Amino acid sequence: MRVFLLPLFMFIFFVSQSVAVELIPQSFWLDSLYYIPHWTLIFAILIVTFYDREHSYVGLINGLAFAFLTDLVYTNILGVYFLAYGLALYMVHVLKRYLHKNLLVVLLFSILGLAAAEVLIYSLYFIIGQVDLSFNAYLINRLIPTLLINILFLFIIYPIFIKKLVKWKYELEK
Amino acid sequence: MPSFLRKRKLIVFLVGIILIVSLIGYSLRSDSGESLPAQFAIDTVGFFQNILHTPLNYFVEIFDSVGEIKNVYEQNKVLKEELQDYKTLAYQVNELENENEELRAMAEVESTLTDYQTLNASVVARSPERWFQQVTINRGKQHGVEANMAVRTAEGMVGKVINASQLTSTVQLLSGFGTEHQVSAIVDGDDSIFGLVEGYDSDTEKLVFRELTGEDELEEGQAVVTSGLGGVFPRGILIGEVSSIELDSYGLTKVAYVEPAANLQDISQVMVVDRDLHSTVIDEEEEE
Numbered sequence: 001m002r003v004f005l006l007p008l009f010m011f012i013f014f015v016s017q018s019v020a021v022e023l024i025p026q027s028f029w030l031d032s033l034y035y036i037p038h039w040t041l042i043f044a045i046l047i048v049t050f051y052d053r054e055h056s057y058v059g060l061i062n063g064l065a066f067a068f069l070t071d072l073v074y075t076n077i078l079g080v081y082f083l084a085y086g087l088a089l090y091m092v093h094v095l096k097r098y099l100h101k102n103l104l105v106v107l108l109f110s111i112l113g114l115a116a117a118e119v120l121i122y123s124l125y126f127i128i129g130q131v132d133l134s135f136n137a138y139l140i141n142r143l144i145p146t147l148l149i150n151i152l153f154l155f156i157i158y159p160i161f162i163k164k165l166v167k168w169k170y171e172l173e174k
Numbered sequence: 175m176p177s178f179l180r181k182r183k184l185i186v187f188l189v190g191i192i193l194i195v196s197l198i199g200y201s202l203r204s205d206s207g208e209s210l211p212a213q214f215a216i217d218t219v220g221f222f223q224n225i226l227h228t229p230l231n232y233f234v235e236i237f238d239s240v241g242e243i244k245n246v247y248e249q250n251k252v253l254k255e256e257l258q259d260y261k262t263l264a265y266q267v268n269e270l271e272n273e274n275e276e277l278r279a280m281a282e283v284e285s286t287l288t289d290y291q292t293l294n295a296s297v298v299a300r301s302p303e304r305w306f307q308q309v310t311i312n313r314g315k316q317h318g319v320e321a322n323m324a325v326r327t328a329e330g331m332v333g334k335v336i337n338a339s340q341l342t343s344t345v346q347l348l349s350g351f352g353t354e355h356q357v358s359a360i361v362d363g364d365d366s367i368f369g370l371v372e373g374y375d376s377d378t379e380k381l382v383f384r385e386l387t388g389e390d391e392l393e394e395g396q397a398v399v400t401s402g403l404g405g406v407f408p409r410g411i412l413i414g415e416v417s418s419i420e421l422d423s424y425g426l427t428k429v430a431y432v433e434p435a436a437n438l439q440d441i442s443q444v445m446v447v448d449r450d451l452h453s454t455v456i457d458e459e460e461e462e
Contacts (some may be wrong), residue, residue, distance in 0.1 A: 015222045018299035020225070023234050024311065034304045052177055074301040074308070075337075075353050079197035083302075086190070121303075128345065131305050133376065142304075 005168075006047060006058065009161075010066050013039040020151040034142050035149040038114055040066040042084055042154050043161075044050055045113050048092050050165040053173075063089045077128065084120040084159050103158060111147060118143055129172065191379035195203030196390070213326035213339040217314070223299040224312055225250065228268045229441075253405060255305035259281055287402035292326075292445040293318060307350030309333075311444060314341040322406045324447040330435030331400065332444060343446075348381060348413070349374050349438045358404035359383060361430070371398070379413060380431035384422065392419050400433050 044063030051058050067085035071078045092109045099105045105128035120137055125131040133141075199416050278286075295313040311321050323335045324343050333347040333354065346355060357371040361383070369385040381396055396416045402409030414432040422429045 011222075015219060015226055015299075017302045018186065018310070019223055019230060021302050022297060022300040023230055036304055037302050069219070070303070073216050075303050075306050077198055078201040079194040082197070083190075083194045101269045110216060124198075128198065169380055 004061055006051070007062055007065070010040055010062050013043055014066050014069060015043065018041070031147045035145040036118070036142070037153070038117065038146070038150050039153055041113060041117060042110055043157065044085070045092050045109050045167060046090055046106065046154075046157070046161060046165065047087055049096050049106055050162060050174045051169050052093070053169070054097070057093070059128075060086070060093060077130065080121055080124045083124070084117040087120065087170060088117040091116060107151070107154070110151060114147055114150055115143065118146055140171065177320065179422075195215050204303055213298055216310075216337075216339045216399065217341045220298065220323055220339070223310060228299040256357055272460050284385075287449070289450040289455070290408040291450065293448065295319075295444055297345075297441050297444060305350075307438075308336070309345050309347060309441065310342055311446070312342055313446060314339045314343050316340050316447065318449075319343045319446050321388045324400070324407040324411060326411055326447055327436045327441060327444055329437065330414065330417055332434075332436045332438060332441060334407075335446065345444070346443075347438050349376075351381070356404070357413070358401045359398050359402040359431070361385070361391070361392060363391055363418065364397060365391065366392060366401075368401060368403075369430075375431065378431060380417060380433055383416070383429070383430040383432045385428050392416065392430050394418065402449070406449075407446060409452075411447065433443040 014126045017039045020037060041063060044059045044066070046059075047062060048059030063085045064082060067081040075081070092113050094104075095107070095109065095112075099108075122131065122142075140173075181272060230374040262359065295311040295317075296311050299310040299404060301310075310323075311319075319335055319338045321335050321338050321343075324331060325333050325335060333345045333351075335343050335347040337344040342383040350373070351357070351374050352372055355373070359369055359371050361367040361369065367385050368387050369383050372382045372384050374380075375382055377390045381398075385392060394416055398413045400407045400409060400411045414433045416430045417433040419430045419459060420429050420431070421427075
């Protein structure tokens with residue numbers, strides 16, 4: 001059962017981020033500011049930090065699977081999200097050995113992971129020619145709003161999932 | 175043992191990079207629809223998007239209508255005035271349509287570029303990756319949607335279908351149009367000015383229209399409509415209004431910036447346009 005529970009939550013976040021973007025009217029935000037929900041990445045970072053042990057890769061595999069689905073369903077170009085999410089999650093996987101696990105550390109991981117993934121996605125699209133926005137405009141109009149909106153999401157799901165993830169981890173170890 | 179582990183990681187990493195580069199290359203090359211497994215994935219996600227969208231949309235609409243109640247009185251006054259004009263206009267249009275039909279029957283013209291059928295659809299999701307400006311609609315091949323059909327709202331054109339799955343399809347909005355999605359268009363005036371809508375300028379948030387005829391008759395405020403000469407769209411779908419005119423970088427032709435007529439941020443109901451006249455692009459795909 002537990003094997004399917006985490007992907008199920010991932011899938012719910014995956015679907016709801018596109019519906020959320022469609023339903024929240026753009027006029028609610030400032031016109032030229034764009035925020036991109038990376039909810040699956042945030043949840044995968046939570047799994048990596050709190051559920052995965054030293055040598056298990058549940059978060060990484062889930063993140064990669066849904067990154068590929070994002071590429072397939074939401075964009076035309078396969079592989080960009082796959083690479084960006086993969087590297088970001090692997091970075092978190094390596095870093096978590098050196099730090100204690102609490103909210104501040106997860107916050108740090110999320111900001112680092114998000115920024116790395118976003119900048120990587122931007123540079124890959126820039127190389128391909130999908131995007132022609134200058135880096136400064138990108139930084140102000142997209143990266144910062146994206147970080148803020150996803151950190152907000154982290155604060156919402158953190159209290160809901162954190163105890164469960166830790167509990168499942170110890171149940172698994174028994 | 176550690177050296178072996180490190181080697182394995184390196185191999186995984188390198189194979190991953192090669193895989194991703196080839197994937198990106200593959201998806202940049204192929205523009206001929208999605209494969210069957212991809213369609214299945216898109217349809218499955220679309221199904222859940224639809225389930226999630228319907229109740230949420232209901233709540234959003236309730237909030238919206240509460241906000242709108244404030245303006246109802248003012249709107250009602252204006253609308254009543256406009257209704258008077260509308261009645262005479264509707265009568266005139268009716269008259270003209272009948273006359274047009276009779277004349278066509280006399281001239282034995284069966285169908286023209288302006289004739290098209292529409293198919294209503296609702297938008298269920300938007301691509302969270304905003305570089306792409308795509309939305310998902312809840313109609314697909316089973317309902318008669320094909321790739322490359324134009325998509326419009328009541329206000330004007332919003333984009334075109336770039337990928338039709340069995341039950342859902344993906345629409346590329348005008349705001350994501352690049353040089354690979356050129357639209358043959360005309361500027362409505364005394365003499366029609368032919369040209370191409372070449373893409374979207376994300377800095378000014380306007381479409382770029384380049385005239386091809388070379389006559390100096392572009393004016394601000396003129397309407398830009400599809401010409402139907404691109405072989406896919408019907409004639410006469412409103413794209414937008416000319417908001418400013420510039421010489422192009424070579425100083426040879428004029429470039430007009432076109433404000434899209436439809437609101438591209440807030441779209442809920444759209445119409446997929448299928449033109450009556452034979453379209454080589456769409457109909458050949460059907461035969462395959």
